[in-house]
Amino acid sequence: MDQFKFEVKNMGLNFYIPIIIFLVVFCSLFFLPAEQYELQLLIFLQTVFVPFSAWWSIYLVYELYQNQSEEILLLCYPRNLILNFIKFESIFIIMLALIVATFYVILPDVSIFKLLILLISQALLISSLGLLLAIFFKNIETPFMIIVLYIATELLTLGDVFLWPHMFFFDFNFTFREIVFYAISSMLLITVSLYLSYVNVRTIERKII
Numbered sequence: 001m002d003q004f005k006f007e008v009k010n011m012g013l014n015f016y017i018p019i020i021i022f023l024v025v026f027c028s029l030f031f032l033p034a035e036q037y038e039l040q041l042l043i044f045l046q047t048v049f050v051p052f053s054a055w056w057s058i059y060l061v062y063e064l065y066q067n068q069s070e071e072i073l074l075l076c077y078p079r080n081l082i083l084n085f086i087k088f089e090s091i092f093i094i095m096l097a098l099i100v101a102t103f104y105v106i107l108p109d110v111s112i113f114k115l116l117i118l119l120i121s122q123a124l125l126i127s128s129l130g131l132l133l134a135i136f137f138k139n140i141e142t143p144f145m146i147i148v149l150y151i152a153t154e155l156l157t158l159g160d161v162f163l164w165p166h167m168f169f170f171d172f173n174f175t176f177r178e179i180v181f182y183a184i185s186s187m188l189l190i191t192v193s194l195y196l197s198y199v200n201v202r203t204i205e206r207k208i209i
Contacts, residue, residue, distance in 0.1 A: 004084055004087050007059075007060060007084055007088075010059075010062065011056070011059050011062070014055070014059055014062075015056070015059075017052070017055055018052045018053075018055050018056060018092060018095070019095070021048075021049060021052050022049070022095040022098075022099070025044070025045070025048065025049045025099060026098070026099055026102065028044075029041070029099065029102055029103060029106065030106075038107060038110060038172055039170075039171065039172060041103060042115075042169065042170075042171075042172060043155075043168075043170060045099065045119060046119070046122060046167075046168045046169070047151050047154070047155055047168060049096070049099065050096070050119055050122045050123050050126060051126055051147055051151055052092075053089060053092045053096075053122075053123035053124070053126050053127040053130075054126045054127045054129070054130030054131075054143070054144075054147055055130075056088035056089070056091075056092065056127070057085055057088065057089065057127040057128065057130050057131040057134075058130045058131060058133075058134045058140050058143050058144065059140065060081065060084055060085060060088070060131060060134075061131070061134045061135055061140070061201075062134075062140050081197065081198060081201055082194055082197075082198055085127070085128075085131060085194065089123070089124060089127055092123060092127070093120055093123065093124075096116075096119055096120060096123060097116065100112055100115050100116050100119065103115070111176075114174070114176055114179050117179050117180070117182075117183050118169065118174075118179050118182065118183075121182060121183040121186040121187070122167060122168070122186070124186065124187075124190050125167065125186045125189055125190055125193075126147065126167070128189070128190045128193035128194050128197070129143075129189075129193050130143045130144075130147060131193065131194070131197050132193045132194075132196055132197045132200075133146060135197050135200045135201060136200065150167075154166065154167070154168050158170045
């Protein structure tokens with residue numbers, strides 16, 4: 001069986017959660033209050049929809065640790081891990097692009113290009129970190145908890161209190177240069193996270209063999 005189909009089958013109903021969230025968010029675009037619509041949607045997308053990019057990436061290693069199947073599954077996981085990550089995140093990015101395109105139809109004055117760069121960078125960053133955390137902690141509960149706590153803290157403080165990297169933008173006053181810098185920084189972190197994820201899985205594989 002194709003590894004991607006195998007992952008989808010293993011996820012079961014969990015595979016459809018981000019798709020359901022996408023449909024809910026997509027429909028909600030037309031019902032948000034008109035006052036400060038742009039800002040509300042920006043925060044809504046960043047803190048509600050984008051974090052679900054980590055859902056599939058975290059569940060990529062669910063079967064490894066759920067049934068303690070490392071000895072069997074690690075024979076095929078290392079070489080397909082990054083490829084499957086790319087496949088799942090490509091689906092998520094398509095959904096994200098549809099939301100941003102609809103946002104642009106509703107509010108043509110919004111810079112769709114800047115918004116796409118920002119949200120895609122955030123989605124890939126959260127998903128790659130989620131994958132790394134799942135492999136590091138060897139469970140899916142811990143990365144989900146860390147992501148939720150981070151988002152909750154950022155929302156409560158609007159990114160102004162704690163001295164840690166702030167992933168979200170809580171206003172539309174960002175320049176194209178800031179977004180490009182953010183995207184480049186994110187890509188570096190994404191690359192490092194995926195590399196460490198791959199190395200960690202290969203390390204486990206060598207220990208088992």
